[in-house]
Structure formats: structure tokens, C-alpha cells
Amino acid sequence: MSHEPIVDHGNVEEEEEHIHLPGSSVWPFALAVSLFVVMVGLLFFPHWGTTAGVVQLVLLLVLSIVGVAGMVVSIISWGLQISEARPGSGTH
Amino acid sequence: MATVAGTIAPVRRRFVDSAIVNWITTSDHKKIGILYIVTSFFFFVVGGIEALLLRIQLSQPDARFISPEVYNELFTMHGTTMVFLLGMPILAGFGNYLVPLMIGARDMAFPKLNALGYWFFLFGGIFINLGFLIGAAPNAGWYNYANQTELQFASGLNEDVWALGINILGVASLVSSINLVVTIVKMRAPGLTFNRLPLFCWTTLVMAVLILGAIPSLTTSSIEIFFDRHLGTSFYQVASGGDPILWQHQFWFFGHPEVYILILPAMGMISEVIPVFSRKPLFGYSFVAWSTVAIGFLSFGVWAHHMFTSGLPLVAQGFFAFTTVIIAVPTAVKIFNWIGTLWGGDLDFKTPLLFAVAFVGMFTIGGLTGVMLGVVPIDWQVNASYFVVAHFHYVLFGGTVFGVFAGTYFWYPKIIGRMMDDRLGKIHFWITFIGFNLTFFPMHIVGMLGMSRRTYTYAAGQGWTGFNVIETVGAFIIAIGTLFFIWNLIWSLRHGEVAGDNPWHAYTLEWMTSSPPPVYNFKKIPEVRSRRPAWDAEHPEDPDWRRTH
Numbered sequence: 001m002s003h004e005p006i007v008d009h010g011n012v013e014e015e016e017e018h019i020h021l022p023g024s025s026v027w028p029f030a031l032a033v034s035l036f037v038v039m040v041g042l043l044f045f046p047h048w049g050t051t052a053g054v055v056q057l058v059l060l061l062v063l064s065i066v067g068v069a070g071m072v073v074s075i076i077s078w079g080l081q082i083s084e085a086r087p088g089s090g091t092h
Numbered sequence: 093m094a095t096v097a098g099t100i101a102p103v104r105r106r107f108v109d110s111a112i113v114n115w116i117t118t119s120d121h122k123k124i125g126i127l128y129i130v131t132s133f134f135f136f137v138v139g140g141i142e143a144l145l146l147r148i149q150l151s152q153p154d155a156r157f158i159s160p161e162v163y164n165e166l167f168t169m170h171g172t173t174m175v176f177l178l179g180m181p182i183l184a185g186f187g188n189y190l191v192p193l194m195i196g197a198r199d200m201a202f203p204k205l206n207a208l209g210y211w212f213f214l215f216g217g218i219f220i221n222l223g224f225l226i227g228a229a230p231n232a233g234w235y236n237y238a239n240q241t242e243l244q245f246a247s248g249l250n251e252d253v254w255a256l257g258i259n260i261l262g263v264a265s266l267v268s269s270i271n272l273v274v275t276i277v278k279m280r281a282p283g284l285t286f287n288r289l290p291l292f293c294w295t296t297l298v299m300a301v302l303i304l305g306a307i308p309s310l311t312t313s314s315i316e317i318f319f320d321r322h323l324g325t326s327f328y329q330v331a332s333g334g335d336p337i338l339w340q341h342q343f344w345f346f347g348h349p350e351v352y353i354l355i356l357p358a359m360g361m362i363s364e365v366i367p368v369f370s371r372k373p374l375f376g377y378s379f380v381a382w383s384t385v386a387i388g389f390l391s392f393g394v395w396a397h398h399m400f401t402s403g404l405p406l407v408a409q410g411f412f413a414f415t416t417v418i419i420a421v422p423t424a425v426k427i428f429n430w431i432g433t434l435w436g437g438d439l440d441f442k443t444p445l446l447f448a449v450a451f452v453g454m455f456t457i458g459g460l461t462g463v464m465l466g467v468v469p470i471d472w473q474v475n476a477s478y479f480v481v482a483h484f485h486y487v488l489f490g491g492t493v494f495g496v497f498a499g500t501y502f503w504y505p506k507i508i509g510r511m512m513d514d515r516l517g518k519i520h521f522w523i524t525f526i527g528f529n530l531t532f533f534p535m536h537i538v539g540m541l542g543m544s545r546r547t548y549t550y551a552a553g554q555g556w557t558g559f560n561v562i563e564t565v566g567a568f569i570i571a572i573g574t575l576f577f578i579w580n581l582i583w584s585l586r587h588g589e590v591a592g593d594n595p596w597h598a599y600t601l602e603w604m605t606s607s608p609p610p611v612y613n614f615k616k617i618p619e620v621r622s623r624r625p626a627w628d629a630e631h632p633e634d635p636d637w638r639r640t641h
Binding site: 033 | 218243611
């Protein structure tokens with residue numbers, strides 16, 4: 001009986017030392033935190049027909065602006081991040 | 093200055109290299125999968141504690157264990173937690189961990205987007221639970237019917253927390269689904285055709301497509317709630333020309349596919365478990381795969397069976413009753429095929445198979461009561477009663493949760509590198525199985541006796557007390573079983589038997605790499621020639637590809 005290869009390692013794409021995987025990034029985490037801050041800010045959005053207090057308006061504006069700014073910074077930084085190999089994934 | 097810099101640099105390096113930063117910044121699908129699974133399980137415990145508090149309140153007539161306001165918050169958050177913070181993310185977690193390994197890929201298609209999906213989920217979960225801290229947890233039920241959500245009926249922040257939190261979670265689901273679809277479609281190993289794709293990947297693919305179709309209906313409608321409450325729009329306000337029934341259509345257009353989003357990957361899990369512990373290929377692979385597609389397609393055409401009592405035209409009621417019965421056909425095909433696989437198999441009743449077989453039985457009961465509820469006159473009688481609560485717990489606990497338990501015992505050795513203790517697993521299974529049926533089976537009866545879901549309390553002498561006592565005892569038995577599960581998870585981390593690459597002699601690609609797998613998953617990308625590549629590798633004298641494909 002001939003033993004043909006079952007899981008064929010002959011047609012290999014990459015050797016281990018050339019495996020390239022994306023490195024780590026803090027920006028997905030930062031983006032999620034920023035969205036969270038925006039959403040907390042929106043909780044201070046006055047209900048229709050009610051008058052907002054000064055503190056409420058300040059919290060709404062500060063949290064929303066900080067959160068949106070964080071989102072913008074996170075997205076841009078993510079886009080600009082130089083791709084680095086993941087530790088343990090090879091020599092790149 | 094140089095001294096300060098010289099001091100700071102190593103501290104900074106230690107921080108950057110620390111485990112917590114490593115986990116926060118990871119883009120490795122396996123770590124992200126573990127994060128999803130652990131976080132979801134934490135929320136499972138939270139949702140379970142909420143359920144126990146509800147059960148204590150209902151264990152006696154005229155009870156005042158908690159206030160009606162807190163009761164409303166607890167049942168709302170129990171449902172929201174179990175659907176959005178347990179069911180969907182734990183399945184996404186297993187999908188994240190397993191799909192690349194099962195298809196012979198080194199990671200997901202978009203690894204950093206994958207991380208984003210997890211962090212959105214985590215912060216969405218924190219946000220929606222934040223309501224408890226500020227005394228304004230959501231309280232209008234997990235399906236949040238308009239017009240209970242309108243300002244004149246809900247003036248607190250409760251509904252704002254729900255609407256905004258659901259949006260974060262919705263985006264998390266969309267991000268994760270896009271990734272799963274692209275990964276499965278584009279990154280399969282050479283030779284891994286759709287006709288050879290593991291069924292867990294098939295069901296995860298259909299789940300992801302369903303999420304992409306269904307979630308936007310939920311997120312847009314929850315934004316409309318927010319607009320009604322804050323900007324004076326009138327999507328759901330009758331007085332201003334809006335229509336609360338619109339919410340029901342929008343919600344259930346998401347809500348019924350959601351049931352299949354929650355059950356299909358669990359079906360995929362047991363479709364992997366049953367053949368391995370029966371020592372047979374799955375009976376009728378193609379039927380199981382294509383019935384999954386059929387269920388996905390049909391699931392978008394059944395939503396209004398949740399609305400039979402809302403005044404739908406008779407033609408619409410007939411149509412949705414028909415589609416509801418029809419969708420039972422591909423579901424029954426699956427059940428037939430699982431039984432066909434077990435039939436005549438060399439069964440090895442390890443814990444994964446026990447949960448998988450229990451899944452088949454419990455899900456069948458839930459499916460049959462679902463068909464009953466699709467019959468309009470029956471639905472008119474028991475709509476919004478505990479009969480419905482029993483039905484969906486047989487589907488989502490007896491189905492999804494049992495499937496996840498089967499999958500956890502099955503893949504834990506691959507993820508951790510050690511076996512879970514089978515004796516503790518069997519104790520967990522039997523306690524959970526008994527507790528589950530004690531809790532939820534009597535709900536069928538008490539529902540038909542007239543007990544409405546979300547009842548805060550009830551008078552003695554209505555014939556409900558005995559059933560409610562049994563249900564509460566059952567709920568605590570489930571909690572005890574869960575403690576055994578937690579203990580087993582923790583104990584096995586250090587003391588479990590070393591697993592080796594393929595301790596179950598299973599069939600799919602993930603078992604052909606080490607346990608746990610290396611960062612890059614496979615040293616060399618495998619070429620697949622059948623549906624059971626690991627079987628082929630272990631049995632070169634009798635490979636599948638020589639016989640069938």
C-alpha cells in the first residue's frame with residue numbers, strides 16, 4: 001500500500017523563520033475607552049423638554065469632546081502605526 | 093538628568109513588557125478568544141446571580157425580598173446580560189480562538205480589528221452595568237418595548253443606559269462578524285474547500301452573516317429611542333404620530349435571527365463533539381451544513397411570530413405561522429443527523445458527549461414548544477407567560493449553554509494544554525442537568541396555569557407556589573453545579589493531566605498543532621485533502637480522502 005501524504009507539507013508557503021504576524025497595538029483599546037467616555041458623556045444629554053444644569057452641560061461637553069478627541073487620535077495613530085512582528089512569530 | 097532617564101527607561105520597559113500590557117495590546121486571535129471567553133463567563137456568573145435573586149423573590153407568595161423597582165431592573169439585566177454579554181461573546185470567543193486553527197490560518201483576517209471588537213464588548217458590558225452604580229439600571233425588559241421607553245413613562249437614565257450600551261455592543265458584534273466572515277471565506281488552507289469545512293466554522297460563518305443582517309435593525313432602533321427621548325422625535329410616540337409597533341418589528345427583525353445567532357455555533361460545537369466521541373464521521377455532513385444555511389435564510393422571515401397578539405392582520409399571522417413551522421424542518425434535519433451519528437457508534441461518554449447528548453434532548457424540547465408557539469391560537473393563550481420563559485430557556489440554556497459546556501470540556505485541552513477532570517465534569521453535568529430541568533420544566537405548567545412572565549409576586553392559593561418553590565430549588569442546584577465547573581476550570585490549570593496534541597483523537601486541523609498552539613499556529617500551512625485531516629494523519633493506512641473525496 002502506498003502511503004501518500006495525508007496532510008501535505010510539501011507545498012509549504014512559509015518556513016517558521018519567515019512567518020510574519022502583526023504586532024501588538026494599544027490603539028484598539030484606546031479607541032474603545034474613548035468611545036466609552038463619549039457614551040458616558042451622552043448620559044448627561046438633557047432630556048427633551050427639560051432644562052440642563054450648568055454642571056450637566058459641562059460634563060456633557062467635556063466628556064464628549066475628550067472622548068471624540070481620543071477616538072480621532074486612536075484612529076489616526078492606529079493607521080500610522082508601523083507594522084511590527086508579533087514576539088515569537090519569527091524574525092521580522 | 094541622565095540618571096533620571098536611566099532609572100525611568102528600565103521601569104518603562106518593565107511596564108511595556110508586563111503581562112497586563114501584553115494582554116491589553118494583543119492582536120493574537122488566541123489571546124483575544126480567551127479574553128472573550130473569560131469575560132463572558134464572568135458575565136454568566138453576574139447574570140446567574142441576578143437570576144437567583146429573581147428566583148428567591150418568586151419562591152414564596154406575597155414576597156417582598158426585593159422591591160418591584162429592583163425586580164424590574166434585575167429581570168431586564170438578566171436577559172440583557174445572558175443574550176448580549178454571555179451568549180454572543182462567548183460564541184465569538186470560541187470562534188476567535190478556533191476558526192483560524194480549524195481552517196489552517198495563522199490569525200484572523202484583521203487581527204487588530206479583532207482586538208477592537210473585544211474591547212468594545214468589554215466596555216459595552218461595563219457601560220450597561222454602570223446603571224446599577226448610578227441607580228438607573230435598564231428596567232423595561234430585555235426587549236425594551238416602546239412606549240415603555242418613552243420619556244413620559246421612563247424619565248430616569250435607565251433607558252438611555254440601555255440604548256447607548258446596546259449600541260456599543262452592537263458595534264462590537266459587527267466588527268467581530270466582519271472579521272469572522274472574511275477569515276473563513278478568504279483564509280482557508282489549501283484544499284480546505286467549503287465541502288470540507290469543519291461544521292463549527294460553517295455555523296460560525298452563518299452566525300456572522302446573520303449578525304451583519306440583524307444587528308443594524310437593533311442599533312438603529314435604539315438610536316431612535318435616544319432621539320425620541322432627547323431630541324423630541326416621535327418614532328414611537330403615538331401622540332406625535334409615531335408607532336410603538338414599529339419598535340416591535342425592528343426589535344424582532346433582529347431578535348429572531350438572534351436566537352439562531354445564539355444557537356447555531358453551539359450546534360456547530362456538538363457537530364464536532366458527537367462524531368469524535370462516537371468514533372464515526374458525522375452522518376450527513378452536507379445536510380447539516382446546508383440546513384445551517386437554510387436556517388440562516390429562513391430566520392429573517394419569522395420575526396412577527398413574536399407579535400401575534402399585537403393586532404397583526406390575519407394574512408400576516410398565517411404567513412409567519414407558516415414560516416415558523418417551516419424553519420423547524422432544517423432544525424429537525426440536524427437532530428436526525430446527530431442521532432444518526434450516535435447510532436451504532438462506539439460511544440465514549442466523556443463529559444463533552446454527555447453535554448452534547450443533553451443538548452440534543454433539551455433543544456428538541458425547546459424546539460417543539462417553539463413550534464407550538466408558532467401556532468397562532470396557542471400563542472394567543474400563552475403569550476408572555478412562563479410557558480414562553482420555559483421555551484426559550486430550553487433553547488438557550490439547554491441548547492446554547494449546554495453546547496458551550498460541551499465545547500469547553502472538548503477544547504480546554506487544546507487551549508490550556510491540560511485536560512479538565514472528567515469526574516468533576518460528570519458531577520457538574522448531572523447536577524446541572526437535574527437543576528436545569530427542575531428549574532425550567534415546571535415553568536411550562538405554571539405558564540399554562542396563567543402565571544405571566546415578569547410577575548413580581550403572586551397571591552397564595554393560585555396553585556403556583558409549589559412550582560415556584562421547585563424552580564427556585566432547581567436554580568440553586570444549577571448554581572452548585574456551576575461551582576463545580578469553576579473549580580474544575582481552576583484546578584485543571586495546574587493539576588490537569590497533560591493533554592498532548594490530540595488527546596481525543598479528534599479529526600480537525602486544530603488538533604494537528606501543539607496544545608496550546610504556538611503564536612503562529614502552524615509551523616507550515618497544512619494542505620487538506622478530506623473533512624478529517626487529523627484522522628488522515630493518524631491513520632495513513634485508511635485516510636478519508638482515499639475513500640470519499
